[in-house]
Amino acid sequence: MSIKVYYFASLKEHVGSSEHELDFTQSLTVNEVWLQANATLVLPKNTLAAINMDYVDWDSLVSDGDVVAFFPPVTGG
């Protein structure tokens, strides 16, 4: 299965990339997606995760075709 991963704001700078495309053979959690994509990087605490533009917990399962996003706490308004 194939998913897209997006990074925003300071996390995009931390990762050094705004997106990754990943292919897996088995089902993964959001946390495992982070580890697969960025194994060598420290995960900044408070990092938020979304699947298809909805907030999710880090143990949520991703499905084929999902868009996963990681980003720091939001600071709009």
Next chain:
Amino acid sequence: MSIKVYYFASLKEHVGSSEHELDFTQSLTVNEVWLQANATLVLPKNTLAAINMDYVDWDSLVSDGDVVAFFPPVTGG
């Protein structure tokens, strides 16, 4: 001593006049001012009183030259 008395809104209609001029020889409270000016009229409950545009209690004393106002609860905004 001489004072002015103003009435507003429904109280003006109740009294049938928008103002009175009164002359007294001794010191009076706001309540006594109402009785002097409108002895025969029932005082509508919740009527508010002001001296010189500040809210006052009904037992406040009026002084020469004061402007006393009586009016119903306010309904602006």
Next chain:
Amino acid sequence: MAIKIIDHAFDPYYEIQRYQNTQLDHLGAIGATSLFIGTMRDFNQGSQVTGMSLEHYPGMTEKQLELCIEKAKGLWPILDSLIIHRVGTITPNEVIVLIAVWSSHRGDAFDATRYIMEALKSTVPFWKKECLETDAERWVTSNTSG
């Protein structure tokens, strides 16, 4: 800080723009602007309302409005404020009151705007008389709680 009593229909956004362009204090420090606009509805307490006349006590109105602002300033660090209130004959959809508060932080602007509105409704000498569809008139006898 400004207080205006107006006896004709006014556009609150035009008034705010004009105030901001000519009189607003502390521009660079302003992070939050909170506005409240009260408009005349076409119904009230179960009846269709076709118009309204708004009486006030000239002089005491301004004095009490200033007191509302002074009290709000004592409670929150607000940078500037503007109150405009209609008097006279009003038709549905016209603006009755505009309250604007400027501050550095949003919580202060929200709190102060609401406080001023509640203080205005309970202390400033305005009185509404409604004209009903039946041509009857009735005094509004008390304000609803906020």
Next chain:
Amino acid sequence: MAIKIIDHAFDPYYEIQRYQNTQLDHLGAIGATSLFIGTMRDFNQGSQVTGMSLEHYPGMTEKQLELCIEKAKGLWPILDSLIIHRVGTITPNEVIVLIAVWSSHRGDAFDATRYIMEALKSTVPFWKKECLETDAERWVTSNTSG
């Protein structure tokens, strides 16, 4: 109900007037309009700030803003609402966000506006990076409480 993300400076009062004149629902029932306008200050956390860039997550931004409004509608009987938020490069005194809520009664408009603003600040994917007087840049790492 409308949501707009804008990448250039805008006049909130012009936008509100335009919305009211062309799109506003339930006109005769509206008794209260509450607006909040967030503006960029020239200082933050002890530093002079000369500008800001505002990043967002297109698509998720709109989805989360709609969710803010839906949740507010579930809590208060609001008649209409408008949210406009800036993205891109912003200079001090420019407007960052406009929230407008229309309702029959004032308490609902006040409550819903504040709720939407707090929900926006905690859930909608916008991120601010400030440019300091020293030419340094810094990400804003958390929003202040409201």
